[in-house]
Amino acid sequence: MRSFDRAVFQADPEGLTVLTGPNGAGKTTVLEAVAFVGTHRSFRTANRESLVQTGEERAIIRALLRREGRPLTVESELVPGRSPRTLVNHRPTSARSALAEAVPVTVFSPEDLGVVQGPPARRRELLDGAIRLVDHRTGSDLDVLERVLRQRAALLKQASGRLTADVATTLDVWDARLADAGERVAEARRALAEAVEPQAAQAYADLAGGLDGSGGRGAPIAVRYRPSWDGDLAGALAARRTDDVRRAATTVGPHRDDVELALYGRDARTHASQGEQRSLALALRLALHRLVAERTGHAPILLLDDVFSELDQDRSRELARHLPPGQALLTTAAPLPPGLQAASVVDVRTLGSPA
Helix, strand or coil: CCCEEEECCCCCCCCEEEEECCCCCCHHHHHHHHHHHHHCCCCCCCCHHHHCCCCCCCEEEEEEEEECCEEEEEEEEECCCCCCEEEECCEEECCHHHHHHHCCEEEECHHHHHHHHCCHHHHHHHHHHHHHHHCHHHHHHHHHHHHHHHHHHHHHHHHCCCCCHHHHHHHHHHHHHHHHHHHHHHHHHHHHHHHHHHHHHHHHHHHCCCECCCCCECCCEEEEEECCCCCCHHHHHHHHHHHHHHHCCCCCCHHHCEEEEEECCEEHHHHCCHHHHHHHHHHHHHHHHHHHHHHHCCCCEEEEECHHHHCCHHHHHHHHHHCCCCCEEEEECCCCCCCCCCCEEEEHHHCEEEC
16 A cells, blocks of 8 residues: 555554554554455545555555454455455455444544544544444445435436436435435434443543543533434425435435534534544544444454544543553554553564555
């Protein structure tokens, strides 16, 4: 991938592996590769082509894992301009729900500040990543939802603003599928937001040394899922059909929903400091990671990219104290905070041939 012609990396199977090296040496690239085989996404960019080294035709990632005592091989090939091709135990799959089951990962990176500051899509993705790990049926619904929205968007574009009988008939098919999968996705997101709220409050308090901003125990965090429609989704789609055709866009549905985050009773997006926002984003990631571990009995692989550079000394120390058990990969160009015990420390410059 991006920073290497070829690299081989082995992580400690149960504890913390720390990747060290100067900035630009490829530490984040290694974490991106691990995340990609479990999500088909980069946590740094929406442009998959940037993962392929400049001048090369393709990138290949091969992961050898052990799941529930059995060996597992996941191989992904990235070719610019094409969808990724992935084999799980030598069988092709493109479903993100299947990849999440094979390689469950939780990622925290500097870009996670966008979960609080950024558009609703970032907050939906936060919940959807966890849903794929704890609820495989709804994970499949998310895959269906993505396909239906693409097909509906193509149809609306082709309609050129005219609601003909043929367009209406085809919309009936797509809207039935959208309403069916979308209702289940929205309910799963709502339930997850409700479940993660107390765990996020505890994680935030842990990062603050056990005290909230008013000197008490716990942090008053609110996580509220806000659908973009009232009543049933099928009725909302029918009511907006004429407008959708005119605008050539699906204006209502789970892809338009938001997750409201509040800290101390205030909108965290507009009324929290950047330090509070970053701690809240990390608290949400840690809370979802713990919730997934509780519900599935298996902790996802925890990926922490340059996390200590984004936290002050006190919060870095508290994160080190409260790091969840299980396999974790962490990158840093600076010394580790006191109290953090690494099972393995690897200089990324020893992994292979740099680009």
